[in-house]
Amino acid sequence: MGQTLTEQILSNNIGRAVAPGELIIVRPDVSMGHDSLSPGIIRTVQQQLGAAKVADPDQIVLVMDHVAPASNVSVANSHNEIRHFAREQGIRLFEVGRGICHQVLVEEKLARPGRIIVGSDSHSTSYGAVGAFGTGMGSTDIALSWATGKVWFRVPETIRIDVSGRFQPGVDAKDLALKLGREMGIGGATYAAIEYHGLGWMPMNMRQTIASMAIELGAKAGIFPPDGEVADRFDVPEWLFVDETAVYTQTISVDLDTLEPQIAIPHAPDDVVDLSEVIGTKIDAVFLGTCTNGRYEDMRVAADLLADKQIHPHVRLLVSPASRNELLRAMADDTMQILLNAGATLTTPGCGPCMGRHAGTLGEGDTCFSTGNRNFQGRMGHPSSQIYLGSPMVAAATALAGKITDPRTL
Amino acid sequence: MSRIWTFGSDVDTDQIVPGRFAPFMLKEGDDVKNYAFVTANPAFNKEAQPGDIIVAADNFGCGSSREYAPAALKRRQIGGIIANSFARIFFRNAVNLGIPVFVAPDVVAAVQDGDTAVLDPATGQITLNGTTYQMPPLPGFAQEIITAGGIVPYVRTHGRFPGETVT
Numbered sequence: 001m002g003q004t005l006t007e008q009i010l011s012n013n014i015g016r017a018v019a020p021g022e023l024i025i026v027r028p029d030v031s032m033g034h035d036s037l038s039p040g041i042i043r044t045v046q047q048q049l050g051a052a053k054v055a056d057p058d059q060i061v062l063v064m065d066h067v068a069p070a071s072n073v074s075v076a077n078s079h080n081e082i083r084h085f086a087r088e089q090g091i092r093l094f095e096v097g098r099g100i101c102h103q104v105l106v107e108e109k110l111a112r113p114g115r116i117i118v119g120s121d122s123h124s125t126s127y128g129a130v131g132a133f134g135t136g137m138g139s140t141d142i143a144l145s146w147a148t149g150k151v152w153f154r155v156p157e158t159i160r161i162d163v164s165g166r167f168q169p170g171v172d173a174k175d176l177a178l179k180l181g182r183e184m185g186i187g188g189a190t191y192a193a194i195e196y197h198g199l200g201w202m203p204m205n206m207r208q209t210i211a212s213m214a215i216e217l218g219a220k221a222g223i224f225p226p227d228g229e230v231a232d233r234f235d236v237p238e239w240l241f242v243d244e245t246a247v248y249t250q251t252i253s254v255d256l257d258t259l260e261p262q263i264a265i266p267h268a269p270d271d272v273v274d275l276s277e278v279i280g281t282k283i284d285a286v287f288l289g290t291c292t293n294g295r296y297e298d299m300r301v302a303a304d305l306l307a308d309k310q311i312h313p314h315v316r317l318l319v320s321p322a323s324r325n326e327l328l329r330a331m332a333d334d335t336m337q338i339l340l341n342a343g344a345t346l347t348t349p350g351c352g353p354c355m356g357r358h359a360g361t362l363g364e365g366d367t368c369f370s371t372g373n374r375n376f377q378g379r380m381g382h383p384s385s386q387i388y389l390g391s392p393m394v395a396a397a398t399a400l401a402g403k404i405t406d407p408r409t410l
Numbered sequence: 411m412s413r414i415w416t417f418g419s420d421v422d423t424d425q426i427v428p429g430r431f432a433p434f435m436l437k438e439g440d441d442v443k444n445y446a447f448v449t450a451n452p453a454f455n456k457e458a459q460p461g462d463i464i465v466a467a468d469n470f471g472c473g474s475s476r477e478y479a480p481a482a483l484k485r486r487q488i489g490g491i492i493a494n495s496f497a498r499i500f501f502r503n504a505v506n507l508g509i510p511v512f513v514a515p516d517v518v519a520a521v522q523d524g525d526t527a528v529l530d531p532a533t534g535q536i537t538l539n540g541t542t543y544q545m546p547p548l549p550g551f552a553q554e555i556i557t558a559g560g561i562v563p564y565v566r567t568h569g570r571f572p573g574e575t576v577t
Contacts, residue, residue, distance in 0.1 A: 023551050025574050037476070039434055048562045078434045122475040122499055138477030138503035140561060152571050186420050187469030191498050218472060218497055268420060355429040376424040376473055383449045
């Protein structure tokens with residue numbers, strides 16, 4: 001009996017074959033902390049666990065992305081605590097403006113096929129895009145990994161997703177991610193890993209979009225086989241491959257040929273409808289960015305719709321590139337110029353207003369169309385604000401019209 | 411006697427503590443416990459007492475990995491959380507913090523908001539409206555952590571994880 005990708009990666013790490021349901025102790029290849037939670041993690045390491053030194057500074061990566069640059073004195077002091085800790089312990093730190101942790105770790109190849117990456121961020125499932133086992137954890141788990149080098153895991157069962165067909169015009173990876181939420185529900189993959197099949201043709205940026213939202217199904221990880229563009233860019237260990245005799249608890253089939261643009265309506269990412277059901281909904285703010293949809297390709301499809309046009313006068317369009325590299329790519333051609341000429345506001349590469357703490361927090365009664373991954377009540381600001389989630393193409397069309405608009409009708 | 415606070419399905423961590431009340435967004439001297447369910451359940455926020463019990467339907471604690479959500483409940487000294495199911499990151503955070511958590515759909519179905527109950531977290535027995543329910547125990551690993559008051563005290567005491575063989 002063969003193993004799923006998750007079972008292969010966990011088995012390789014502990015040096016023996018594992019089976020779903022087992023509790024195991026692993027040494028993650030990378031343990032990532034970001035600016036929002038690292039100050040608390042550092043206190044747990046030093047004060048509660050009494051570790052003057054971390055177990056292995058090379059295992060740890062710190063990224064300033066959540067509220068960066070600092071929005072107030074308290075945040076600025078927290079950032080300085082993290083900088084001080086990184087220098088004192090010899091830990092690699094990616095500073096303000098470098099980008100969102102999940103994008104940076106892929107760019108730096110710290111996330112790569114076969115690795116285990118834990119992060120203080122639930123969207124750490126993103127690393128599955130490059131064939132890594134990525135999973136989010138709380139501050140205590142991350143603190144333990146820094147102090148001891150280890151974390152505990154229950155080996156998850158795996159759910160297989162078989163995708164057929166190709167995206168039709170106006171439909172993209174975000175629509176598939178939202179469709180999976182619609183089919184499986186926000187708890188549909190709780191405690192399980194997901195494996196995506198039939199997508200060897202899919203470019204890496206789209207894989208990142210889909211894997212980032214595995215957590216929106218409750219999944220522990222969402223892994224793509226390391227093929228296609230990922231195999232071209234990364235070395236793939238010979239023990240990591242799709243074994244057709246592996247056992248899956250469930251198989252779900254999705255056909256892209258018939259997939260329509262999908263929109264998550266307030267206030268849950270699995271409350272998903274076809275775009276046609278919400279056409280015309282008035283929008284105050286459009287947000288293009290996040291670990292889900294903040295890459296060059298996302299900005300480019302928006303630019304293609306916005307070229308030589310102006311956004312609606314009652315709309316503010318915020319663009320937060322996922323990383324400095326992605327921003328530079330958008331500046332190397334006319335992508336960023338088109339967006340800014342159309343009336344967009346560019347923020348520092350990073351998480352932007354996704355969790356409502358800076359750079360475009362929503363006010364009372366505001367309605368936002370976001371390319372992000374979560375629309376929980378109050379996430380981006382005032383509890384009365386509303387968030388719709390959809391693709392970059394629908395976001396651009398919506399920014400032009402001031403109401404939710406089908407890009408295929410422009 | 412503990413008051414029971416009931417919640418529905420898919421209670422996300424933004425409802426438990428909104429991101430704008432993350433500990434590092436707060437002023438010196440303020441406490442994240444002051445923001446537990448601040449908008450999602452203002453009555454809980456104002457009135458919940460140490461020992462009170464949260465009872466929820468499916469997938470409690472979904473969304474962000476923010477541990478300050480269960481930490482806020484821990485700091486309110488919640489006696490336990492009983493649900494049909496938990497989101498995985500919340501579940502491990504709760505165990506790591508030593509919050510007694512139980513998966514017990516029969517109890518969830520039997521309670522009303524405002525009921526009072528007696529919970530024995532060590533045995534998993536809960537008595538409400540004259541009936542005692544035996545809730546299924548957690549896996550031994552998780553139970554050991556909760557009994558120790560959380561994984562930090564466990565590791566500090568034992569120098570290892572539960573079940574780990576130190577070589």
